[in-house]
Amino acid sequence: MTPQFHNLQELIAMDGYGGYVWTAWGLSFLVVIFSLVFPYLAQKKWQKRVSELEALLAAKRKNEKN
Amino acid sequence: MFNYLANPERFSRFAKWAYPLLLVLGIVTLAVGTVWSLLYAPADYQQSQSARIMFIHVPAAWIATFAYATMAVASVIFLVWRHNLADLGARAAAEIGAAFTFLCLVTGSIWGRPTWGTWWEWDGRLTSVLVLFFLYLGYLALRSSIDDEQKAGRAAAILCLVGSINIPIIRYSVVWWNTLHQPAAIIRKGGPSIHPELLYPLLVMGIAFMLLFGASLIGRTKALLMAKRAKNLEAKLVYSGENQ
Numbered sequence: 001m002t003p004q005f006h007n008l009q010e011l012i013a014m015d016g017y018g019g020y021v022w023t024a025w026g027l028s029f030l031v032v033i034f035s036l037v038f039p040y041l042a043q044k045k046w047q048k049r050v051s052e053l054e055a056l057l058a059a060k061r062k063n064e065k066n
Numbered sequence: 067m068f069n070y071l072a073n074p075e076r077f078s079r080f081a082k083w084a085y086p087l088l089l090v091l092g093i094v095t096l097a098v099g100t101v102w103s104l105l106y107a108p109a110d111y112q113q114s115q116s117a118r119i120m121f122i123h124v125p126a127a128w129i130a131t132f133a134y135a136t137m138a139v140a141s142v143i144f145l146v147w148r149h150n151l152a153d154l155g156a157r158a159a160a161e162i163g164a165a166f167t168f169l170c171l172v173t174g175s176i177w178g179r180p181t182w183g184t185w186w187e188w189d190g191r192l193t194s195v196l197v198l199f200f201l202y203l204g205y206l207a208l209r210s211s212i213d214d215e216q217k218a219g220r221a222a223a224i225l226c227l228v229g230s231i232n233i234p235i236i237r238y239s240v241v242w243w244n245t246l247h248q249p250a251a252i253i254r255k256g257g258p259s260i261h262p263e264l265l266y267p268l269l270v271m272g273i274a275f276m277l278l279f280g281a282s283l284i285g286r287t288k289a290l291l292m293a294k295r296a297k298n299l300e301a302k303l304v305y306s307g308e309n310q
Contacts, residue, residue: 001106011105014115020180021118024173025104028122031169032096032278035162036089039285046292053299060306 092277099270125275133163141223158286164202190239191247
């Protein structure tokens with residue numbers, strides 16, 4: 001396998017198609033990152049909420065027993 | 067397998083190792099595929115460097131239809147066996163599928179401009195993929211418009227199964243109608259018509275997108291499961307407060 005571009009300018013220009021290629025690739029990476037980060041953040045958020053609610057429920061049950 | 071994962075506890079244990087594994091494998095494969103596609107794959111003899119859009123447009127299209135097939139299978143499991151986790155999985159697949167269908171449409175449009183001379187054409191393939199995007203949006207809108215989760219799940223599952231007729235239409239649209247879109251070049255009788263130097267990096271990108279779809283699906287389903295658990299706990303707290 002040989003590299004198709006000799007320098008960074010050639011890679012960015014892509015024979016005049018750079019605007020199309022880099023826009024499409026940039027957008028794709030945004031969607032991929034979003035589709036991975038969003039579930040991760042949602043997991044963190046709900047995990048925290050579940051822990052808070054479990055602690056609240058446990059405290060309430062303890063109060064009821066006393 | 068379905069019955070095994072239908073149990074939330076078992077699913078959580080499965081997600082604990084499957085989610086990071088798919089995520090790491092997906093990121094590594096995506097890095098390899100990106101370098102191969104952008105730096106080492108040769109330019110197309112007709113489309114020149116604009117053909118590099120193919121390496122993300124085609125995998126996005128695969129995920130767009132694969133996510134819908136996943137949704138349809140999960141909807142059948144939910145309707146027949148009443149597994150609530152399948153309903154959550156279908157919803158997660160719809161959210162990811164909508165994002166990748168949007169990506170497929172936009173990258174296709176960007177690619178169409180230099181190759182066809184137009185951003186959009188109402189031909190069979192493009193229109194049927196646009197219908198797929200609206201099906202995803204309709205599915206998600208229907209779910210959020212009904213408060214009762216069981217009723218929302220059933221209504222959305224039925225809509226999903228009715229809409230699944232669109233999947234073979236997308237697949238065969240380039241055969242049934244005269245379209246600007248090129249015919250199938252990979253999964254076809256007689257093997258792929260695409261040159262191996264372009265095919266291999268495309269397959270690597272396809273595998274990367276599949277792995278990342280799997281990670282995202284598991285992660286989102288787990289988040290929805292936790293949200294449901296939080297709702298149940300909130301209801302328990304309210305109930306115990308009212309009984310005091």
